[in-house]
Every structure is written in structure tokens, then in C-alpha cells.
Amino acid sequence: MKKTLARPTLSLTAFATCIAMLASSAVYADDVQNKRQHAKAPHHKMVKMNSFKQMMKKLGLTESQKKEISSIKQAAKSENEELSSQLKAFRSKEKELIRADHFDEEAYIALINEYQSTRSQLMLNRAKNKHSIRLLLSEEQKIKLDSFKEKRMNRLAL
16 A cells, blocks of 8 residues: 555656756756857947937937037047057957966066057047037036936946
């Protein structure tokens, strides 16, 4: 009599275990697939582009302001193209130094000093463009912009 009760209980336990294993593997497969899709998306570029468009909408820019801002951004893009290619060269040289068997501190410092002017120029151009765009805004739009930036910084700090 004990044998007959043990077999259904054992088979139910085995069946429940198989179901649990199948369910967990399906959940794991979904999780892996989501991570793969997440890794393929160029998030940082999309966020920058979308945040700029959202900012333009929230500020209530006029058509002339939109056109002038677009021309400033386009001019900045063409102006910074060569500097950006120089920074790419810096990054590739930096990777070579980091991947070497022995780290050469003097060579790294020399590399930093060589490209310091490029970085400085890019930062200066960025500041000038931000200032030019800010000059186009009305006082109300400047207040809104400052408020949005403060909220964003608070979100990033958390």
C-alpha cells in the first residue's frame, strides 16, 4: 500500500519539477534576449537627439529660433569634424598603450599633452555654441531651460 501512494506522489513531484525548470528557462531566455537587444541600441545618441527635440518643444521656440539653432548646430558639426577625428586617433593610441604588456607612464603623459589642445578647442567650441543658442532665447525660455537642466542634474545625481 505504501508503494502505490509513493508512486503518484513521486511522479507529481517530478512533473512539477519539470514544469518549474521549463518555466525558469523560458524566463531566462527572455531575459537574455532583452539584454542582447538592449546592448545593440545606440542609446546615448538617441537620448541626446531626443532630449534636444524635447527641449525645443518644451521651450516653445519660434520657427526662426529653430532655424537659427539648427544652423548653429550644423556649423558646429562641420567645425568640429576634424577635431573629432583627432580625438579618435587619440583614443586608438591610448588603447594601444593600455593594452601593452607594460604600461609606459611617460608615453601616456606625452600622449595626453599632445592632444590637450584638441580637447580644449572642442570644449571651447561647445561653450561658444551653447552661448550662441542661449542668446537666441527669450528671458522666459532661459528660465525654463535652466529649470529643465537643474531637474535633469538632480535626476542624474540620484
